[in-house]
Amino acid sequence: MDGAQVIPRHQTAITRPHLSKPVSLALADGILRPELTLFDYGCGRGGDITLLQEMGFTAHGWDPGYSPHAQQHAADVVNLGYVINVIEDPAERAETLASAWALATRVLIVAARPDWEARTVSGHRHGDGVITKRGTFQKFYTQEELRTWINKELRYNSVAAAPGIFYIFRRTADAETFLASRTRHRAVSTRQPRIRQALYDAHREDLNALASFIANRGRLPEPEEMPEPSDRLLRGFRSLNQAAATLRTIIGSEDWDRDLEQARHRTEQDLLVYLALAAFRGRPRAYELPRDMLLDIRGIFGSYREACSRADQLLHAIADQRALNNACIRSQIGKLVADALYIHAAAIQSLDPLLRIYEGCARALTGTVTESTIIKLSRTAAKVSYLSYPNFDKSPHPTLSRSLRVDLRKLDVKFTDFRESTNPPLLHRKETFVALDYPGREKFARLTKQEERAGLLLETTTIGTLSGWEQRLKDRGYRLAGHRLVRIADRD
Ligand SMILES: C[S@@+](CC[C@H](N)C(=O)[O-])C[C@H]1O[C@@H](n2cnc3c(N)ncnc32)[C@H](O)[C@@H]1O
Known part of the structure; x- marks a missing residue:
C-alpha cells in the first residue's frame, strides 16, 4: 500500500x-x-x-x-x-x-x-x-x-x-x-486543583454566573436556564455539575456546602409559603407552574405532590393559635412582647415559614401595605397589624403614624390614624425589629445600650407613648442628639 x-x-x-x-x-x-x-x-x-x-x-x-x-x-x-x-x-x-x-x-x-x-x-x-x-x-x-x-x-x-x-x-x-x-x-x-484553577480563570465570568444561580436557588441550573454561559461552560467542563465541582474546589468545600445548604433552605421555605398561600386561590397544576419553579420544586422536594403535602401541613398549623404562638416564641428575629411578635417589614422573609404564611394570609386580605414599617403578629388571636413609622430610620424613637389591623377570623380590616394624635405610641430598641444586616442596626443598638445604662428603659408602662417618653428623658436629665443620648447639661 x-x-x-x-x-x-x-x-x-x-x-x-x-x-x-x-x-x-x-x-x-x-x-x-x-x-x-x-x-x-x-x-x-x-x-x-x-x-x-x-x-x-x-x-x-x-x-x-x-x-x-x-x-x-x-x-x-x-x-x-x-x-x-x-x-x-x-x-x-x-x-x-x-x-x-x-x-x-x-x-x-x-x-x-x-x-x-x-x-x-x-x-x-x-x-x-x-x-x-x-x-x-x-x-x-x-x-x-x-x-x-x-x-x-x-x-x-x-x-x-x-x-x-x-x-x-x-x-x-x-x-x-x-x-x-x-x-x-x-x-x-x-x-486537579491546578487544572481547575486554569479552567476557573478561563471561565471566570460564566462560573460566577453559575455560582450566583446556585447561591440563589440552591440547585444547579438546567442548561436552558442560562443558555449562553452554559454553552460556554459545557465546552470547558464535561457538565455543569463538573463546573460546580470546580467552583467548590476554588471556593472551599466547607463554605460552598454551607452556602448551598442555606440557599436550598431559603428556596424550600419560599416555596412552602408560596404553595400554602396558593391554596387559598386554588393551587395551579404542575404543568401550569413556571418551569424554573417546577425545577426548584423537583430539586428540593422530589415532586410537586410532596411539596404540596408539606405546604398543607403548614396550612393546618395556621389554624392553631398555639402553634403560631410557639413559632413567635421560637423566632430568632423580631421583638417578642407579651401578646405579639413585632418585626420590621424588610425582615419578614427571614421568619419561620409558618409565621410568613400567617402574615401572608393577612396580606391576601389587604394586599401589600406599602407604607408599613413594622408588622405585628399577635400571639393571642389571629390578628396581624401593619404599622407605619415613616421616620423609622432617622428618628431614634419613631412614632406611629397609621395602623391597619387585619382580623383573620372575622375577615375584618381596621384602620387607625395617629397622625393628629398628640401622644402617639413610639418605638424603643429599634435593633430588635430588624435583621442583622439592616443598615444602621449597630447605631440603634448603641443607643439602646446608652439608654439602658442611663436607666431610661426601666418601668415601661409610661414610656410607650411620646409624652411618657419625653417626660422620662426630662426627669432623668437627658435629651437625644440623633441616635446619641446626651445629658441636658452636656454640650454636644
Ligand atoms: C488523530 S488526529 C489528532 C488531531 C488532534 N491533534 C487531536 O488530538 O484531536 C491525527 C491528525 O494528524 C494529522 N496528520 C497526518 N499526517 C500529518 C503530518 N505529517 N504532519 C502533521 N499532521 C499530520 C491528520 O490530518 C490528523 O488530523
Missing part, C-alpha cells in the same frame, strides 16, 4: 467537545499557562484550539488534512497530539516530530496511543502498525519505545508526563523545574 495517497489519515481526527488528554494535562501541570502561546501541530478539526481560545489562550494550529493553508509558526508550547501514531511511514514520522520541535521555543508535547489500546482496535498489520477497519493507520507505542524514539530523534531527554505523553523541554532548567514541582507535590493531588 502506498501510504499517504491511500490512507485517509485525516479521518483519524475526532470532533473534540473537551480538551484532549495531552492539552488538559499540560494545563494541569502548569506547562501551558495563559501567558504562553500554543501551536497545535496536526490539530485535526481544531477542537483543542477552539476550546483554548475560548479560555483566553493564544492558540493556533495547522493540519495537512483540515487546515493545510494555515501558517506554521513558532510558539512557547507546541502540541503534537496523536499525530505520529497515524503516520505509517517511519521516516515521515521522524520528520514530523522534528518539524514540530523546530517550532517549540519552550516545550513540545508529544502524545501517541499506548500499546494496551491496540487490543481495542481490530485490523490487519501494516509496517510497524495496523490498518484499521476504517482504512486508517495506527501505530501503538510502549512507553519505553516512545521515549527512546523521541530522545534519539531529537537528541533531547524527554520527560514522561503520563502514559503515551511526553514533554520535551528546550531548556534543561525548565525540565528541572517541572520535575522538582512533581516531587514536591503528589502529582495526583495537585493536578
Whole structure:
C-alpha cells in the first residue's frame, strides 16, 4: 500500500467537545499557562484550539488534512497530539516530530496511543502498525519505545508526563523545574486543583454566573436556564455539575456546602409559603407552574405532590393559635412582647415559614401595605397589624403614624390614624425589629445600650407613648442628639 495517497489519515481526527488528554494535562501541570502561546501541530478539526481560545489562550494550529493553508509558526508550547501514531511511514514520522520541535521555543508535547489500546482496535498489520477497519493507520507505542524514539530523534531527554505523553523541554532548567514541582507535590493531588484553577480563570465570568444561580436557588441550573454561559461552560467542563465541582474546589468545600445548604433552605421555605398561600386561590397544576419553579420544586422536594403535602401541613398549623404562638416564641428575629411578635417589614422573609404564611394570609386580605414599617403578629388571636413609622430610620424613637389591623377570623380590616394624635405610641430598641444586616442596626443598638445604662428603659408602662417618653428623658436629665443620648447639661 502506498501510504499517504491511500490512507485517509485525516479521518483519524475526532470532533473534540473537551480538551484532549495531552492539552488538559499540560494545563494541569502548569506547562501551558495563559501567558504562553500554543501551536497545535496536526490539530485535526481544531477542537483543542477552539476550546483554548475560548479560555483566553493564544492558540493556533495547522493540519495537512483540515487546515493545510494555515501558517506554521513558532510558539512557547507546541502540541503534537496523536499525530505520529497515524503516520505509517517511519521516516515521515521522524520528520514530523522534528518539524514540530523546530517550532517549540519552550516545550513540545508529544502524545501517541499506548500499546494496551491496540487490543481495542481490530485490523490487519501494516509496517510497524495496523490498518484499521476504517482504512486508517495506527501505530501503538510502549512507553519505553516512545521515549527512546523521541530522545534519539531529537537528541533531547524527554520527560514522561503520563502514559503515551511526553514533554520535551528546550531548556534543561525548565525540565528541572517541572520535575522538582512533581516531587514536591503528589502529582495526583495537585493536578486537579491546578487544572481547575486554569479552567476557573478561563471561565471566570460564566462560573460566577453559575455560582450566583446556585447561591440563589440552591440547585444547579438546567442548561436552558442560562443558555449562553452554559454553552460556554459545557465546552470547558464535561457538565455543569463538573463546573460546580470546580467552583467548590476554588471556593472551599466547607463554605460552598454551607452556602448551598442555606440557599436550598431559603428556596424550600419560599416555596412552602408560596404553595400554602396558593391554596387559598386554588393551587395551579404542575404543568401550569413556571418551569424554573417546577425545577426548584423537583430539586428540593422530589415532586410537586410532596411539596404540596408539606405546604398543607403548614396550612393546618395556621389554624392553631398555639402553634403560631410557639413559632413567635421560637423566632430568632423580631421583638417578642407579651401578646405579639413585632418585626420590621424588610425582615419578614427571614421568619419561620409558618409565621410568613400567617402574615401572608393577612396580606391576601389587604394586599401589600406599602407604607408599613413594622408588622405585628399577635400571639393571642389571629390578628396581624401593619404599622407605619415613616421616620423609622432617622428618628431614634419613631412614632406611629397609621395602623391597619387585619382580623383573620372575622375577615375584618381596621384602620387607625395617629397622625393628629398628640401622644402617639413610639418605638424603643429599634435593633430588635430588624435583621442583622439592616443598615444602621449597630447605631440603634448603641443607643439602646446608652439608654439602658442611663436607666431610661426601666418601668415601661409610661414610656410607650411620646409624652411618657419625653417626660422620662426630662426627669432623668437627658435629651437625644440623633441616635446619641446626651445629658441636658452636656454640650454636644
Ligand atoms: C488523530 S488526529 C489528532 C488531531 C488532534 N491533534 C487531536 O488530538 O484531536 C491525527 C491528525 O494528524 C494529522 N496528520 C497526518 N499526517 C500529518 C503530518 N505529517 N504532519 C502533521 N499532521 C499530520 C491528520 O490530518 C490528523 O488530523
